[in-house]
Amino acid sequence: MIHFIAADYGPSKALEMVAEEIRRASVRTLLNLMGVEGAPVAPETSMLVSGMAFTATGATKEITAINQAISQGIPVALYADTFDCAGREWFEGVREKINILFTPTKGESKKAENLFPHSNIIATGNPLWEASVFPNTRRAEIRTQLEIPEGTKLLFSPLRKETELNERCGLQSGSDYLRRSDLLYRRIPFWYAGKGHPAGSRRRGKFGLGCGDRSHLPESTHDRHPDREGHG
Numbered sequence: 001m002i003h004f005i006a007a008d009y010g011p012s013k014a015l016e017m018v019a020e021e022i023r024r025a026s027v028r029t030l031l032n033l034m035g036v037e038g039a040p041v042a043p044e045t046s047m048l049v050s051g052m053a054f055t056a057t058g059a060t061k062e063i064t065a066i067n068q069a070i071s072q073g074i075p076v077a078l079y080a081d082t083f084d085c086a087g088r089e090w091f092e093g094v095r096e097k098i099n100i101l102f103t104p105t106k107g108e109s110k111k112a113e114n115l116f117p118h119s120n121i122i123a124t125g126n127p128l129w130e131a132s133v134f135p136n137t138r139r140a141e142i143r144t145q146l147e148i149p150e151g152t153k154l155l156f157s158p159l160r161k162e163t164e165l166n167e168r169c170g171l172q173s174g175s176d177y178l179r180r181s182d183l184l185y186r187r188i189p190f191w192y193a194g195k196g197h198p199a200g201s202r203r204r205g206k207f208g209l210g211c212g213d214r215s216h217l218p219e220s221t222h223d224r225h226p227d228r229e230g231h232g
């Protein structure tokens with residue numbers, strides 16, 4: 001049995017997708033995602049796969065599970081789902097005992113070598129990125145659901161998780177620019193779909209992975225997605 005644990009929305013959704021694929025191969029899984037309280041790491045667990053939370057507080061349950069697995073001799077894999085994630089300092093105490101580190105790109109794997117000297121580091125990509133690159137929902141359908149008329153330009157501006165910072169530095173400055181340009185505009189905010197924002201989670205889940213037309217792009221993004229310093 002493979003036990004998956006993650007606190008944040010992004011790695012939780014990605015690991016949920018991975019677990020679904022693994023179950024198709026008749027491998028049992030246990031999911032403790034989105035920071036929800038779950039069962040302790042059981043002795044029959046063959047591997048623990050943990051996300052790496054964005055904050056030290058959020059990582060508490062992940063690190064507890066990691067230490068439980070280590071104490072029982074159960075292999076542990078960390079999933080660093082985005083840029084600079086592997087360097088999060090609250091995981092420093094367990095780095096040397098991690099068996100596998102999964103990263104989104106080869107560049108991130110290289111950066112993590114000194115931090116995880118005893119780990120097998122593998123660039124796997126991120127299934128959420130690939131789901132957004134190859135959407136199931138067509139452009140016209142999304143625009144209809146968002147009530148955006150054909151011929152009207154839609155500008156998607158991804159910011160950060162901090163709502164107040166986004167409002168001040170992103171949405172407000174963008175609105176001010178559009179107002180000065182005498183352009184008609186309408187803001188459609190998609191708040192961070194994490195804990196405490198259930199409406200945002202539903203809205204992002206409905207639209208976030210479905211926008212855009214399918215493009216002729218590679219099957220995997222693990223070595224093609226551009227590295228961005230400081231993205232996290």
